[in-house]
Amino acid sequence: MKLQAMAKINLGLDVVRKRDDGYHEVRMIMQTIQMYDQLDMAESSRPGIRLATNLAYLPNNENNLVYRAANMLMEEFHIKKGLDIRLRKMIPVAAGMAGGSSDAAAAFIGVNRIFRLGLSMDELMQRAVKVGADVPYCLMRGTALAEGIGEKLTPLAPMPPCHILIGKPGISVSTKFVYSNLRAGEIKDHPDISGMIRAIEEGSLPGVTARMANVLERVTIPAHPVIEEIKRNMIAHGACNALMSGSGPTVFGIFDNRRTAEAASRALKRSGLARQVFLTRPFQGGNTHEK
Template identity: 40%
Template sequence: MLLLERAYAKVNLTLDVLERRPDGYHEVDMVMQSIDLSDLVWLERRSAPTIVLESNATYVPTDDRNLAVQAAQVFLQETGIVAGVHINLEKNIPVAAGLAGGSSDAAATLRGMNRLFNTGLTLDELAEMGAKIGSDVPFCVYGGTAIARGRGERLTRIDHRCHMYVLLIHPRVFVSTADIYQGLNPSDFTDEPLSTRMVQALLEEQVDVIPGLVDNRLQPVTFAMYPEVQQLSEKVEMVTRHPVHMSGSGPTLFLLAPTIQQANRMYNALRGIMRDVYFSQFVGTVSSLANLQSRPE
């Protein structure tokens, strides 16, 4: 039996850093939103108790450095199943881009193995497994929208009907998330996170207000350490005349559009001058995905 799970990327609509924790991590408060840019995770049961991963992307590790392999290991250990799995990973989400591509692959692997082995685990139980792999994995198990706190693993899920289009621009720059967080100063911390106001705007479908509420406390740090990302952001804003945002620790930049017509105009303008531009849109939870309109060719 060959089974397919989609691994959806995410963007950060807000990202506030509250403090540095005793364990060395940072306390965050952020609104995360799934988008329909996705990897494809194909799963097939193996009688031999081994995990094999193949990918169309030669730059992706296929051993236990890959979060999908780690997810398969955790799943088999937690369920006590004596079997193996073959994972074929079709990468579409840029790697190390602030879009949670690896975490989403891990989450899709957990969901897919739950179906493959008919274990009947709930999403809550799968999210608990995911927390052992990475802070973003629990969110990716559910998908949709959530406020993420702690290191990002404590979730308050948000059910809204606000639909927006997302234009992604991926600079070919490697950004170290650890370096970005190390570059934070106490002045970058806040005790007034923006997540409450963003969630209110989502629930009230204030599509004209939301782009102005997007905020990422890591963005100035990334721009200072990687000036080429800031230069690209300025170029995108000049071309589109719309606010440009950054997801996670970067380097991926994004714009929001309330209508497909506006999104198409921005996409066509960007494709005329840039290579790695992706047309995407909000999606809901994995159990209730929104009806999606066609993206431009």
């Protein structure tokens, strides 16, 4: 079975407060994009899970979210047969694009289908949050409002048509570092998430791009100024707006014209600011996951 695990960006990301348990409550607009990892999954007569990846530095045991997700379902349903998984990573690692969470979501889908467990999407999402806060969204996909720690999801109308330029500099960012250094109580200028939802419902791309904001930039950009340089580069070459996704360091720019987006992509590559550059579009194709 071949499955696509798609990346996400955050059109808007607000931190409402820090809870007593240490977690941060968020309010953010999530958007799936047409950029994906691929999982090849197959039942095996040999017991246990065997996970292989195209990146030597990725773990192939319980420290990998794919392994953890598959193992969770197989243990719960006492599956004695084995599972072979081949993960081909294309989404940048530690980039604020939920690559690992999306891989885990695909693993949930694959185990459910291969072993005919009969779990509904809601039942999978209830289990997925135990692996990671973004995993339920990666199961659902599309355009959504995420609240709580990211697990409370409300589907929204599709994002207006556009072109999305992705630029990932040659650095990685720890989500733990960003949230640990965020002073949530000092945030005064909160993103207009409600206004962005209205703009999405109205199909207004300018209404969406004008409200793009991410409060985590106040931590990540001072530590990694190249993120701001990439944003400025995209805007200088015609982006309606540009923003850091998640805790970073990936930057995305929104374009209303394909030729302008293609020219901006070439300019960003020439600049040397981003190690990985990718031009794509929003994904609104549902949650089938199969290639």
